[in-house]
Amino acid sequence: MPDEVITRRPGDGTLVIELNRPQARNAVNENLARLVAAALDELDEDASLQVGIITGAGGTFCSGMDLKAFVRGERPEVPGRGFAGLVERASSKPLIAAVEGYALAGGFEIVLACDLVVAGEGARFGLPEVKRSLVAAGGGLLRLPERIPYHAAMEIGLLGDMVTAGRMERWGLVNRLVPDGEALAEASRLAAALAGNGPLALTATKQVLVEGRDWPMAEAFTRQSLIADPVSASADAREGAVAFAEKRAPVWTGR
Structure with a gap:
């Protein structure tokens, strides 16, 4: 299965950007990062588009950086946009993360780069980099203390354990918590409401x-x-x- 990003236009001013590497739990390699950046360029430049949604195929949002590609020497970054083509500069327009399954490591950093978050009840978030002697340098450590309480951010960063979507909702990071399988549908409704504004x-x-x-x-x-x-x-x-x-x-x- 080729690595790709699928983009769809539902017709309400929304661009859906789907990470499509389900065989690798949508882990980010160089090619995927370039494709995400291109999709965000499309969102930024097209006046008919008002809101973006980023989601993952196959029941997983994103498991982070493709470690096998990393070992081969790949760096899944795009100049000016950073890891995954978005963590340093996403879009000037609102961007919604629709999360099912795992959003871990760089996948969680993608979520943190978005403006609104919709998650299925079974979704799991985390920054496990410390368990691999890495640092969550894709914005996770910078943004997390702004999104949730300080000590909760420290727990996530230092332990590297996964956290439930329910806890994230209580901390204020998840805007909408929905039954599993409904994240994209709810994110689409939210995007349509946003796109109705000026x-x-x-x-x-x-x-x-x-x-x-x-x-x-x-x-x-x-x-x-x-x-x-x-x-x-x-x-x-x-x-x-x-x-x-x-x-x-x-x-x-x-x-």
Whole structure:
């Protein structure tokens, strides 16, 4: 079976990106990383797309880096995007992880690079790198303490054990916990709801949420204005107000 990433367009402004190496539990090699990066380029550049979903084939999200390929000398990274073609720079548009089965090591780091997480009840998350004398350097150790309580992040990083989706939901990392097999369907419903909002506002809102964490408070509102003011002055902002007054669905143009 060839290594590939399958992309689908359900027709609601969503791009589904499916890791398709089920024979290797969707472990990431160089080729898969390049294909993910290409799919994210498509998401970023196509104005008809508003939201991305990343998921895995065969009942597993992603088991991390392909260690056999690593031993052969492969480095599954893409310049500018990092491991798996996304952990350093995913997309300027909202990205949802739809998780079934295992999201381990680099697979969990892919999840952490996403903006929203939908998981099946049987999903398992973890950073087992320490068990192999490796460091979770694909963003896991950087992002995890921002997503869940400090001591919980330390437990995951230092022990390297798997954690249930239920615990992750209680810690606030999982947005929607669903029966096994329903993660992609729920993620698609969530994506459709997001895609119904103004595209300029979606991108700007994500940008403020991501970048604003590092802004000094004395500069925060000024920096926010540089992002938000052009959206407020857009034709879409006027259309949103007119549609609300006329009690109809807005028609967005992205301008």
